[in-house]
Each structure stands twice: as structure tokens, then as C-alpha cells.
Amino acid sequence: MKIKLFVFILFIVGAAVGFYIMKSHSDNNPKDFPVPFSHYVHTSLHKIKCVNCHRGVLTQERAGIPDIKYCGMCHSTLMNPKSKRERIIYNLVKENKPIKWMVHYHIPDYVMFSHRRHVKLGKLPCTDCHVDMTKQDSPELKGFTQIMMPKCFNCHQEKDITIDCNNCHH
Ligand code: HEC
Ligand code: HEC
Ligand code: HEC
Ligand code: HEC
Ligand code: HEC
Structure with missing residues (x-):
């Protein structure tokens, strides 16, 4: 026994x-994140555009992640008082408490990449490089498949963009 x-x-x-x-x-x-952010709720159900939150995509290298002040643009009032998850973000906004989101997509510093170039000038949809985020109901825990050189290379070759090494490498 x-x-x-x-x-x-x-x-x-x-x-x-x-x-x-x-x-x-x-x-x-x-x-690390007190409330699971849902791309599905914001982009599929409520049709909020990617650029509304990732404000760098048309003008900068980095897409950027919205901070808690930006969430407060909509969450300083309770839209749906029955939603527990919405109440959590409402309270975080009131306390101005930052959330530590983990971002997985990353390329090394020795590679040049600009969202403006690809999204604004190249007119490429986000899904050419990222998974379909409109289906994500909470942040990815284990990470997404990284964007590696062959992916950049193949598309550049296909679209007749230069594949000179110095184009992407410093
Ligand atoms: C209401 C604000 C908001 C909108 C609208 C939004 N996002 Fe996000 N996005 C976030 C936040 C917050 C994070 C960080 C948390 C997470 O990963 O879910 C994020 C993370 C991401 C990431 C990085 C994921 C990672 O782990 O590296 C990508 C890629 C992304 N969003 C793409 C999109 C695309 C594409 C759209 C439009 C279809 C979109 N987002 C719309 C707020 C938003
Ligand atoms: C442009 C307006 C807008 C912005 C900016 C925004 N949201 Fe929302 N959010 C909404 C709407 C609309 C809903 C749907 C209301 C509901 O049913 O709760 C919602 C719902 C939510 C919910 C509850 C939905 C659920 O059950 O998952 C959470 C949590 C949330 N948002 C977090 C965030 C966070 C975190 C940010 C900042 C990164 C953010 N929101 C930025 C408009 C916005
Ligand atoms: C041609 C490929 C490509 C396209 C198209 C693209 N991205 Fe990205 N994205 C990347 C790469 C590469 C990274 C990693 C960047 C880094 O580490 O510097 C990234 C990173 C991100 C991140 C992480 C946060 C950040 O600031 O780096 C977000 C959010 C994001 N992209 C959103 C978007 C959205 C929204 C769209 C569409 C409007 C989009 N991306 C279109 C390749 C792309
Ligand atoms: C789905 C197709 C696609 C993918 C994937 C892609 N690119 Fe591009 N890239 C383009 C297009 C189209 C342009 C031209 C945009 C324009 O009109 O200026 C471009 C332009 C560029 C330029 C500027 C070229 C110049 O003429 O100076 C750089 C640098 C670059 N890409 C780097 C990258 C890197 C690094 C990656 C991978 C992380 C990548 N690209 C992935 C399509 C792509
Ligand atoms: C269109 C953009 C692009 C072009 C052109 C390009 N690279 Fe890259 N390269 C990348 C990206 C993005 C990475 C980082 C991701 C990875 O390791 O695949 C990278 C990584 C590398 C690495 C490091 C790989 C590792 O395992 O650490 C080497 C070496 C390299 N490139 C060599 C070259 C050479 C040589 C050329 C010219 C023939 C070239 N690259 C052209 C985008 C590019």
C-alpha cells in the first residue's frame, strides 16, 4: 500500500x-497575457482592418503591435457587458496596464525587409507571407513557420524582382 x-x-x-x-x-x-486576443473576433466578426492596428504596414519597415492605449480607442467603454473577456480588457485599459505580447515572425537583423515596400508598393496581401490571421482566436503559443530565404527568393524570381544578394543583405 x-x-x-x-x-x-x-x-x-x-x-x-x-x-x-x-x-x-x-x-x-x-x-503573460491576461486576456487571449482574438484576431477572429476583430477582423472576421467586426471587420476591423489590419492596418487599423498594425499601423506601420503602409508606411514603415515594421508592422508594429498596438499598445494598451490603442486598445482603449474602443475598449474604454463596455460594448458588450455580458462578455467576461471584454471586461478584462476594459479593466486593463482603465489601469493603463501594458500587455506583453510575444511576436514570432522574425528575420535576422542582417536582412533588409520593409512592409511598406511589399504591402503599399508591391500590393501584396498579408497572406502571401503570414498564415490567415482572421481565423486565429487567440495568440499562437508555439510560433508560426518562419519566413526563410527561399520564400523571399522564389517570389522575387517569379515577379522579376532583383535577387542580387546585396538587395536583401547588408
Ligand atoms: C484590433 C487590433 C488588431 C487587428 C485589427 C489586427 N491585429 Fe494582428 N495583432 C494584434 C495584436 C494585439 C497582436 C499580438 C497578439 C497576437 O499575436 O495575437 C497581433 C499580432 C499579429 C501578428 C504577429 C503574430 C506573431 O506571433 O508573430 C500578425 C502576423 C498579425 N497580427 C497580422 C494581422 C493581420 C493580417 C490582420 C488583418 C487580417 C490583423 N493582424 C489585424 C492586433 C490586431
Ligand atoms: C477599432 C476598435 C477596436 C480596437 C482598437 C480593439 N478592439 Fe477589442 N473589440 C472590438 C469589438 C467591436 C469587440 C466585440 C465586442 C464584444 O462582443 O465583446 C471587441 C472585443 C474584444 C474582446 C472580447 C472578445 C472575445 O470574446 O474574445 C477582447 C478581449 C478584446 N476585444 C481585446 C482587445 C485588445 C487587447 C485590443 C488592443 C490590442 C483591442 N481589443 C482593440 C473593437 C476593438
Ligand atoms: C512579403 C512578405 C510579407 C507581407 C506581404 C506581409 N508581411 Fe508581415 N512580416 C513579414 C516579415 C518577414 C516579418 C518579420 C519582420 C522582421 O523581423 O523584421 C513580418 C512581421 C510582421 C508582424 C510582427 C510585428 C512587426 O512589427 O514586425 C506583424 C504584426 C505583421 N508582419 C503584419 C502584417 C500585416 C498586417 C500584413 C498585411 C497588411 C503583412 N504583415 C504583410 C513579411 C510580410
Ligand atoms: C510574395 C512575393 C514576395 C515575397 C515572399 C517577398 N518579396 Fe520582396 N518584393 C516583392 C515585390 C513585388 C517587390 C517590389 C515592390 C515594389 O514595387 O517596390 C519586392 C521588393 C523587395 C525589396 C526591394 C527591392 C529593390 O528593388 O530595391 C527588398 C529588399 C525585398 N523585397 C526583400 C524581401 C525579403 C527579405 C523577403 C523575405 C523575408 C521578401 N522580400 C519576400 C515580392 C516579394
Ligand atoms: C529576396 C531576399 C534575399 C536575397 C536576394 C538573398 N537572401 Fe540570403 N537571406 C534572406 C533571408 C530572409 C535570410 C534569413 C532567413 C534564413 O536564414 O533563411 C537569409 C539568410 C542568408 C544566410 C544565412 C543562412 C543561415 O542558415 O544562417 C546566408 C549565408 C545567405 N542568406 C546568403 C545569401 C546569398 C549568397 C545571396 C545571393 C545569392 C542571398 N542570400 C540572397 C533573404 C535573401
Whole structure:
């Protein structure tokens, strides 16, 4: 009996340690964001445009992530008092508490990339390079497949854009 209990405790401790290790290896921890932001709710249900929140896409290199003040443009009043999730963001806005979103898409600093160039001048849709975010109901925990050189290269070749190394590399 005692041995069984001991084995059981070992199992629980082992599982807890395993879970802890797994968590620290995944790069987006739900504890860091007090409310799961839903692209689906904002872009599919309420038709808010990507550029409204990612304000750099037409003018800058970086798309940018909206800060808590920007969420307050809409969430300083309760639109749907029944929604628990909306009340959380409403309270965060009132306390002006920043949220630590984890961003996965990243290319190294030695590569030049500009959203303005591709979205404004190239007129490319976001889905040419990113997954369809309009279906995401909460931030991705494990990360998305990165955009690697062959992807840049193939499209440039297809569209007859220069593939000179110095074009993308410093
Ligand atoms: C209401 C504001 C808002 C709108 C509208 C919005 N986003 Fe976002 N976006 C965010 C926030 C907040 C994050 C960070 C949290 C997350 O990853 O979900 C983010 C993250 C992202 C990321 C980075 C994900 C990562 O982990 O690297 C991409 C790509 C993205 N959005 C694309 C889009 C596209 C495409 C649209 C339009 C279809 C869009 N967003 C519309 C607020 C918005
Ligand atoms: C342009 C207006 C606008 C902006 C900016 C905006 N939202 Fe919203 N948000 C809405 C609307 C409209 C709803 C739908 C109301 C509802 O049903 O709760 C909503 C709903 C939500 C909900 C509850 C929906 C759910 O169940 O998931 C959360 C949480 C939320 N927003 C978080 C954010 C965060 C975080 C930001 C800033 C990064 C943000 N919003 C920026 C318009 C906006
Ligand atoms: C031609 C490919 C391409 C297209 C088209 C594109 N992106 Fe990106 N996006 C990238 C790359 C590459 C990164 C990583 C940039 C870096 O690390 O400097 C990125 C990063 C992001 C991020 C992370 C935050 C940031 O500021 O870097 C967001 C958000 C984002 N893109 C939104 C969008 C939206 C919204 C659209 C459409 C309006 C879009 N992207 C169109 C390639 C693209
Ligand atoms: C889906 C197609 C597509 C993908 C993927 C793509 N590009 Fe482009 N790229 C274009 C187009 C189209 C242009 C020309 C835009 C214009 O009209 O100025 C361009 C232009 C550029 C330029 C400027 C070229 C010049 O003439 O000076 C750079 C630098 C660049 N891209 C880097 C990248 C990098 C780095 C990546 C990958 C992270 C990438 N691109 C992925 C289509 C793409
Ligand atoms: C259209 C844009 C583009 C062009 C043109 C381009 N690269 Fe890249 N390159 C990238 C991006 C984005 C990365 C980072 C992502 C990756 O490692 O695939 C990269 C990464 C690299 C790396 C590092 C790979 C690694 O595993 O760390 C090398 C080496 C490299 N490129 C060499 C070249 C050479 C040589 C040329 C010319 C024949 C060239 N690149 C042309 C976009 C480009």
C-alpha cells in the first residue's frame, strides 16, 4: 500500500516537473497575457482592418503591435457587458496596464525587409507571407513557420524582382 502511494506521488511530482519544463520551452506563455486576443473576433466578426492596428504596414519597415492605449480607442467603454473577456480588457485599459505580447515572425537583423515596400508598393496581401490571421482566436503559443530565404527568393524570381544578394543583405 505504502509503495503504491509512493509511486503515485513520484508520478505526480514527475508530471509536474515535466509540465514545467514543457512550459518554459514554449515561447508564448498565456500567463503573460491576461486576456487571449482574438484576431477572429476583430477582423472576421467586426471587420476591423489590419492596418487599423498594425499601423506601420503602409508606411514603415515594421508592422508594429498596438499598445494598451490603442486598445482603449474602443475598449474604454463596455460594448458588450455580458462578455467576461471584454471586461478584462476594459479593466486593463482603465489601469493603463501594458500587455506583453510575444511576436514570432522574425528575420535576422542582417536582412533588409520593409512592409511598406511589399504591402503599399508591391500590393501584396498579408497572406502571401503570414498564415490567415482572421481565423486565429487567440495568440499562437508555439510560433508560426518562419519566413526563410527561399520564400523571399522564389517570389522575387517569379515577379522579376532583383535577387542580387546585396538587395536583401547588408
Ligand atoms: C484590433 C487590433 C488588431 C487587428 C485589427 C489586427 N491585429 Fe494582428 N495583432 C494584434 C495584436 C494585439 C497582436 C499580438 C497578439 C497576437 O499575436 O495575437 C497581433 C499580432 C499579429 C501578428 C504577429 C503574430 C506573431 O506571433 O508573430 C500578425 C502576423 C498579425 N497580427 C497580422 C494581422 C493581420 C493580417 C490582420 C488583418 C487580417 C490583423 N493582424 C489585424 C492586433 C490586431
Ligand atoms: C477599432 C476598435 C477596436 C480596437 C482598437 C480593439 N478592439 Fe477589442 N473589440 C472590438 C469589438 C467591436 C469587440 C466585440 C465586442 C464584444 O462582443 O465583446 C471587441 C472585443 C474584444 C474582446 C472580447 C472578445 C472575445 O470574446 O474574445 C477582447 C478581449 C478584446 N476585444 C481585446 C482587445 C485588445 C487587447 C485590443 C488592443 C490590442 C483591442 N481589443 C482593440 C473593437 C476593438
Ligand atoms: C512579403 C512578405 C510579407 C507581407 C506581404 C506581409 N508581411 Fe508581415 N512580416 C513579414 C516579415 C518577414 C516579418 C518579420 C519582420 C522582421 O523581423 O523584421 C513580418 C512581421 C510582421 C508582424 C510582427 C510585428 C512587426 O512589427 O514586425 C506583424 C504584426 C505583421 N508582419 C503584419 C502584417 C500585416 C498586417 C500584413 C498585411 C497588411 C503583412 N504583415 C504583410 C513579411 C510580410
Ligand atoms: C510574395 C512575393 C514576395 C515575397 C515572399 C517577398 N518579396 Fe520582396 N518584393 C516583392 C515585390 C513585388 C517587390 C517590389 C515592390 C515594389 O514595387 O517596390 C519586392 C521588393 C523587395 C525589396 C526591394 C527591392 C529593390 O528593388 O530595391 C527588398 C529588399 C525585398 N523585397 C526583400 C524581401 C525579403 C527579405 C523577403 C523575405 C523575408 C521578401 N522580400 C519576400 C515580392 C516579394
Ligand atoms: C529576396 C531576399 C534575399 C536575397 C536576394 C538573398 N537572401 Fe540570403 N537571406 C534572406 C533571408 C530572409 C535570410 C534569413 C532567413 C534564413 O536564414 O533563411 C537569409 C539568410 C542568408 C544566410 C544565412 C543562412 C543561415 O542558415 O544562417 C546566408 C549565408 C545567405 N542568406 C546568403 C545569401 C546569398 C549568397 C545571396 C545571393 C545569392 C542571398 N542570400 C540572397 C533573404 C535573401
